[in-house]
Amino acid sequence: MRRLVLVAPLLFVVVAWPALDENSGTYDEPVLVSAGYSYVTRGDFRLNPEHPPLVKTLLALPLLATPPTIGADAERAFAVAVDRPDVQYLVGDRFLNVDNTPQPILFRARLVALALGAVLVLLVGIWAADAFGPLGGALAAGVAALDPNLLAHATLATTDVGFTLAFVAALLLARRTFRRATAGAIVGTGVAIGAAFAAKHTAVLLLPALAVVGVARVIDATPWPRAFRRPAARAAARAATVVVVVLGWSVVAWATLWAAYGSRYAVTPTGSPSVQMAQWTRHLRSERILGDMLARGEPVPDDATLARAVDARPPAATERLVELAARHRWLPEAYLFGVVVAAAQVQLRSNYLLGTIAPTGWTWYFPFALLVKT
Structure with missing residues (x-):
C-alpha cells in the first residue's frame, strides 16, 4: 500500500501530461509568467504585485535555458508599471504572444506547475497514511491523482497549485509539531507558512486554521513530547509550548517571506523605495x-x-x-x-448570477455554484 502512495504522483503526471501542450493560454498566464521572468532575471518586483512572487519565480526558472525575447513595447510598459500596475497585461501579452512563440514558453512554465501538483498528491497520501494507515493513504493519493480540479490547475502556469501545496504542507507540518515539538518541526512549519504567504495573500486563511489546531492541542490532555524539555502534561505547560511554537513559526515565516523578495525592502533593485x-x-x-x-x-x-x-x-x-x-x-x-x-x-x-449583474455578491452564490457544478 505504501508503494501505491508513491505511484499516485506518477499516475497524476501521466494523466495530466497531454494538457500541458493541448491547453491554450489562459487570461492570467501571460502576466504571471512574464512577471516571474522579470523577478528571476532583473530582481524587480514591480509586475503583478497583487500576487507575491514565490510561485511565479519557480514558473519562470525553466525559461532561463532558452531566454525569451523582450520587445520595445514590453519594455516601455514595464518602465511605468510601478505607477500603473494595469500595464502588466500589456507586458504579458507582448512578452508571450508578440515577442515570442507562446506555446513553448507555456509548456516549460507549466512543467513546474505539474511538478508541484505531483508533490501535492504525494503530501495528500502521506497525510492520509499517517492518519488512517497505508490503505487510507493509497486511497487518498489515488483520488487526488484523478481529481479533475487538481489536474486542470496543475497544467496551467498559475499560482494556485503552488499555493495549495504550501498551504497543505504548513498544516501537515503543524500537525506533526503538535504531536512532537522539535526545532526541526518548528522551522519546517515556519518555512511552509512563509512560503504560503509568499505565494498568495489568501494565506491569511492559514491563521484561523492554525489557531484552531493550537487551541485543540492545549485542550487535549495527552502529554505533548518536546525535544527541548520533558513532555508537556499540564494545560499550562501545553499553552506555554504553543506560545513558543507560534513565536518560532512567526519568526521563520517572516524571514522566509523576506527571502522570497530577495531580502530587500524596495520593489526595484535600485534599493530606493519607489511606491508612494x-x-x-x-x-x-x-x-x-x-x-x-x-x-x-x-x-x-x-x-x-x-x-x-x-x-x-x-x-x-x-x-x-x-x-x-x-x-x-x-x-x-x-x-x-x-x-x-x-x-x-x-x-x-x-x-454575475442567474442573469443579474451587480456590484455586490450574494451570500448564497457559492452554495448554488457548488450545487450546479457538482
Whole structure:
C-alpha cells in the first residue's frame, strides 16, 4: 500500500501530461509568467504585485535555458508599471504572444506547475497514511491523482497549485509539531507558512486554521513530547509550548517571506523605495467608497465629489497598518504594495448570477455554484 502512495504522483503526471501542450493560454498566464521572468532575471518586483512572487519565480526558472525575447513595447510598459500596475497585461501579452512563440514558453512554465501538483498528491497520501494507515493513504493519493480540479490547475502556469501545496504542507507540518515539538518541526512549519504567504495573500486563511489546531492541542490532555524539555502534561505547560511554537513559526515565516523578495525592502533593485504608499492607500479608500456608493444604487460621482468623500472618511485599519509597516519597513515594499492593489481591485468587481449583474455578491452564490457544478 505504501508503494501505491508513491505511484499516485506518477499516475497524476501521466494523466495530466497531454494538457500541458493541448491547453491554450489562459487570461492570467501571460502576466504571471512574464512577471516571474522579470523577478528571476532583473530582481524587480514591480509586475503583478497583487500576487507575491514565490510561485511565479519557480514558473519562470525553466525559461532561463532558452531566454525569451523582450520587445520595445514590453519594455516601455514595464518602465511605468510601478505607477500603473494595469500595464502588466500589456507586458504579458507582448512578452508571450508578440515577442515570442507562446506555446513553448507555456509548456516549460507549466512543467513546474505539474511538478508541484505531483508533490501535492504525494503530501495528500502521506497525510492520509499517517492518519488512517497505508490503505487510507493509497486511497487518498489515488483520488487526488484523478481529481479533475487538481489536474486542470496543475497544467496551467498559475499560482494556485503552488499555493495549495504550501498551504497543505504548513498544516501537515503543524500537525506533526503538535504531536512532537522539535526545532526541526518548528522551522519546517515556519518555512511552509512563509512560503504560503509568499505565494498568495489568501494565506491569511492559514491563521484561523492554525489557531484552531493550537487551541485543540492545549485542550487535549495527552502529554505533548518536546525535544527541548520533558513532555508537556499540564494545560499550562501545553499553552506555554504553543506560545513558543507560534513565536518560532512567526519568526521563520517572516524571514522566509523576506527571502522570497530577495531580502530587500524596495520593489526595484535600485534599493530606493519607489511606491508612494500613502497615495495607494488613499486610492484603496477611494475605491472602497465608490464601491459602497454603487452598492447603494447611487450614481457614479464626479472626481471632486469622490475626493471630498475620501477626505471626509478616516483611513481604515488596513490602510493604517500598511502605512505603518511601510514606514518601519516591517515587510517588503512589494508585498505591502500588493496588499493595497489586491484590496483595491476587489472593491469594484462586477458579479454575475442567474442573469443579474451587480456590484455586490450574494451570500448564497457559492452554495448554488457548488450545487450546479457538482
